[in-house]
Amino acid sequence: MFNFRALPSALAILLLTPLGAHAVSLSLNGNGADLQMDNTQAVYASDDSGVPTLITEIGMKAPGGGVVTEVGVPSMMPDGRVIFGAESQPKDTNIKPRWNIFIGNADAVPSHRIIAALNPKALAVDCTPAFKGDPYPIADMDGNIAFISTVPHGRDALFLYSHGKLTCMAKAGEKTNEGHEIAILSFGSAQMGDDGQVAFTGFLGDSAKPSGHRQALMVASLGRGVTELAVEGEYGPNHTLYQRPFGLPAALPSQLGTMVAFTAKTPSGAALFLYSGGSMARILPTGTLTSVGPVTYLSAGRPGLMADGTTAVLAGCARIPAIFRLTRQRLDLRIERGQLTPFGTELESLGDPVLTASGAMFVGATDTDDREKLYVLSPDDAFFEVGESEFIYRIALAAQRHHSIFTGTLTVNQHGDFAYLGGR
Secondary structure (H helix, E strand, C coil), X not given: CCCCCCCHHHCCCCCCCCHHHCCCCXXXXXXXXXXXXXXXXXXXXXXXXXXXXXEEECCCECCCCCEEEEECCCEECCCCCEEEEEEEECCCCCCCCEEEEEEECCCCCHHHCEEECCCHHHCECCECCCCXXXXXXXXXXXXXXXXXXXXXXXXXXXXXXXXXXXXXXXXXXXXXXXXXXXXXXXXXXXXXXXXXXXXXXXXXXXXXXXXXXXXXXXXXXXXXXXXXXXXXXXXXXXXXXXXXXXXXXXXXXXXXXXXXXXXEEECCEEEEEEXXXXXXXXEEECCXXXXXXXXXXXXXXXXXXXXXXXEEEEEEECCXXXXXXXXXXXXXXXXXXXXXXXXXXXXXXXXCCEECCCCCEEEEEEECCCCEEEEEEXXXXXXXXXXXXXXXXXXXXXXXXXXXXXXXXXXXXXXXXXXXXXXX
8 A cells, every 4th residue: 555654743744754755744545544643623724814713623513413523634725715524423423423525714603614515416326425534625716626535336536526516537447548547546636727627646557567556647627538647657858757656746727727746756866847738847856956955855745836837845955954946947945944933943844835826935844842833935035924924923822822733734725825734
């Protein structure tokens, strides 16, 4: 079984291990996904003023009755709401707890802050999810919702919920447009691009491989099937051979169609790739010289991505964690370990960066006081804690908002609205 794993204290990557160590914030595989965080209890999202607000937590009432018993990794919707999976125990305790998909609104009153995302009447006999864990749902600007789940017979499927209709975009056992059989879909990897397209990683069947599978990055489209963008054992740009593992992809709609950024191992180390306008480019390989030394490792977490092709990636230079931004082939160091926080402590470990349309960069980090915080680096290089742009840091100082934060689950949309998992 193929897994990505990391401890909460390590955030998205330890950077003392290479890409091949599979160190990211989630445990991903074809049959399910588990968050490696025992004290995660709640979903938080920003309200209109940018203040983190409790959306739901374990023990709270769930829509339709019952109580929430587990919460899944959230994803910000383009309109500022948050979508997430959660398990709830129905009022009838003889019925087992079950997972479903919910939408949260931080600006609603607490009693109406979450609603069910899927209409039960939309379920079809030949396309019905059998939730066995967090489906990691995502949504695009048109309100389309995508997620990966098993179907009743036990195989994986990629679902699209659009205009009240649920459709299976891809299923294990089906073939890609290139004629290869899809063996496994990687839970937690899906990202939405242009016009309902979904980028995701998975595995293709290959009897010639000892494992029987080859990892692949794919894009699914309604009516156009599943297209392979990069496949383990095949050559990409600059005659680069893709090797396992592939990192989590980031995807966005753009004027050139769906744009996808991801990292993958190669014979010479690892590289960051960008798919745009129908072609793939290798934009940052290990060995690249920077102001803090050569790049030695690249995170297998999701890179930051903007619609103009600007990317940001968590890397290691001589074992020093650093975040770089790449704009039109210009490589800039943005954040590094040892940098001072607004409180005078130093950054110790870094999470994967997220970029917004304005160019602001969000990142989770642990400081030398062993506190996990969320920060933003503005386009004019102001560095402050998420939720407050002045010198009053409400997340840390306001007693009513003092809660633990799992920075590895940070999700930010292009407008800068954010959400994450945390404790109480």
